[in-house]
Amino acid sequence: MSLAKRIIPCLDVDNGRVVKGVKFVDIRDAGDPVEIARRYDREGADEITFLDITATHHDRDTIVHVVEQVAGEVFIPLTVGGGIRTLDDIRRMLNAGADKVGINSAAVSNPEFVREAAERFGSQCIVVAIDAKKVSQPGEDNRWEIFTHGGRKATGIDAVEWAKKMVAYGAGEILLTSMDRDGTREGFDLLLTRAISEAVPVPVIASGGVGNLDHLAEGVIEGKADAVLAASIFHFAEYSIQQAKEHMASRGIEVRLT
Amino acid sequence: MSSVAVIDYGMGNLHSIAKALQHAAPQVDVRIVSDADAILHADRVVFPGVGAIRDCMQALNQSGLSEVIKSVAETKPLLGICLGMQALLTDSEENGNTQCLNIFSGHVVHFREPLEDSVGNRLKIPHMGWNQVHFAPHPLWDGIAQDSRFYFVHSYYACPDETSVVAATTDYPDPFACALARNNVFAVQFHPEKSQAAGLQLLKNFLHWNGQV
Numbered sequence: 001m002s003l004a005k006r007i008i009p010c011l012d013v014d015n016g017r018v019v020k021g022v023k024f025v026d027i028r029d030a031g032d033p034v035e036i037a038r039r040y041d042r043e044g045a046d047e048i049t050f051l052d053i054t055a056t057h058h059d060r061d062t063i064v065h066v067v068e069q070v071a072g073e074v075f076i077p078l079t080v081g082g083g084i085r086t087l088d089d090i091r092r093m094l095n096a097g098a099d100k101v102g103i104n105s106a107a108v109s110n111p112e113f114v115r116e117a118a119e120r121f122g123s124q125c126i127v128v129a130i131d132a133k134k135v136s137q138p139g140e141d142n143r144w145e146i147f148t149h150g151g152r153k154a155t156g157i158d159a160v161e162w163a164k165k166m167v168a169y170g171a172g173e174i175l176l177t178s179m180d181r182d183g184t185r186e187g188f189d190l191l192l193t194r195a196i197s198e199a200v201p202v203p204v205i206a207s208g209g210v211g212n213l214d215h216l217a218e219g220v221i222e223g224k225a226d227a228v229l230a231a232s233i234f235h236f237a238e239y240s241i242q243q244a245k246e247h248m249a250s251r252g253i254e255v256r257l258t
Numbered sequence: 259m260s261s262v263a264v265i266d267y268g269m270g271n272l273h274s275i276a277k278a279l280q281h282a283a284p285q286v287d288v289r290i291v292s293d294a295d296a297i298l299h300a301d302r303v304v305f306p307g308v309g310a311i312r313d314c315m316q317a318l319n320q321s322g323l324s325e326v327i328k329s330v331a332e333t334k335p336l337l338g339i340c341l342g343m344q345a346l347l348t349d350s351e352e353n354g355n356t357q358c359l360n361i362f363s364g365h366v367v368h369f370r371e372p373l374e375d376s377v378g379n380r381l382k383i384p385h386m387g388w389n390q391v392h393f394a395p396h397p398l399w400d401g402i403a404q405d406s407r408f409y410f411v412h413s414y415y416a417c418p419d420e421t422s423v424v425a426a427t428t429d430y431p432d433p434f435a436c437a438l439a440r441n442n443v444f445a446v447q448f449h450p451e452k453s454q455a456a457g458l459q460l461l462k463n464f465l466h467w468n469g470q471v
Contacts, residue, residue, distance in 0.1 A: 002375060002429060004388045004407060041454070046388055075278050077409060077452050094271040099452060122309040124384065124411045172384060172411075201371070203382045226382055256388040256407045258455070 004256040006046035006227035009234045016062040020232045030235040041074040043241035044258040052082030064096045071097020104129040105148045118170025128171035132159035133179040151179035178208040185211025193223030213247040261287040263300035267317045278451035282461040294326045307341030312353035335469040338445035364418035384413045393426035398463045406456040408448035442469030
């Protein structure tokens with residue numbers, strides 16, 4: 001008996017529709033978020049993450065309605081990220097039925113925000129999302145830096161040090177995305193995942209690059225991730241969550257089979 | 259129509275638990291309440307909670323709800339969830355030894371670091387995710403398969419003085435009490451409202467429970 005490794009499907013939501021881009025461009029429509037969340041719940045998803053990529057502030061109410069609807073019928077943990085900048089944003093998402101919020105750019109521009117959020121709402125609902133890119137040259141020791149604005153803006157901050165700092169500030173979990181791999185379907189950056197997972201005491205969710213079921217298993221076995229997140233392989237029904245879990249179980253990983 | 263009161267004392271989000279209770283038993287009148295009378299008049303009471311124990315106990319003591327919960331624990335079906343379970347013990351080592359409600363005699367302690375599984379992998383804290391629940395017979399487990407998985411997120415756990423009140427255990431990596439039961443009181447460390455079918459079944463069982471074992 002032990003704790004299961006989690007599979008978390010991620011829904012990138014733009015103005016009320018699920019989309020998935022390749023390296024944050026070339027966005028494809030994948031459907032209605034409530035419908036898709038229901039399907040993932042039936043297939044045995046361990047949690048669901050919504051990433052709101054709606055550009056305009058005015059249209060952000062859409063994600064609140066999506067979360068409200070999903071929370072009324074899907075009884076597994078729900079995380080919402082994207083555009084979380086104030087304590088009020090967090091309260092709004094939690095009241096809509098989210099269990100956790102993902103904080104990304106706002107943590108970089110003001111780390112104290114993470115501390116305030118954890119003190120107010122508890123570390124259990126504060127996920128710090130880190131977008132990292134490899135900056136070391138071939139032959140050098142591996143080094144990754146964090147990037148913001150969908151991977152376009154360098155910050156010069158070391159990813160491993162940043163993860164440790166965010167945990168010290170109260171992050172209850174780290175959602176780690178490799179910007180080199182996101183949307184490529186080449187698999188997680190396993191060295192990055194492992195470096196972060198071994199550096200922090202809290203759970204780490206690996207994200208970015210999943211193209212097949214072996215990639216999910218590798219994230220856990222080699223990347224030492226506590227959970228794996230993927231989007232497109234599930235949206236377009238290439239694989240079901242159930243198939244993903246059966247595959248991970250066949251590789252000796254403890255999963256929750258329903 | 260039977261009624262269930264979800265105690266609102268300002269600690270965390272109660273929408274999830276209220277929605278799950280309503281879903282588990284649509285005919286039940288589910289109310290999120292903070293005043294003593296409404297709690298004392300309900301047929302059943304759910305005591306949820308997330309966050310830090312010191313804030314939780316302060317809120318309960320200042321509002322007078324501590325006494326209300328103690329009274330409920332003597333009279334009608336009570337379900338403590340997560341921090342609402344830990345608050346039922348004598349004290350917690352979180353926030354430097356916080357006195358709790360002492361409905362179950364015992365202590366709440368932090369997982370001892372570093373934790374490792376049997377093959378030497380580091381176990382993360384908080385204990386977060388779906389873990390197996392090994393239970394002893396009780397009406398609240400009706401219709402739930404032995405060793406079903408429930409969703410947990412916590413860094414502290416209950417150590418009751420008497421093993422007779424342990425209703426279930428979970429391994430992380432050593433077994434700890436993830437559910438306590440005595441007479442009309444039942445308490446769980448995991449979140450039934452986030453544990454899909456097994457969790458909804460437990461909530462449904464609670465909403466039909468007469469408090470007898």
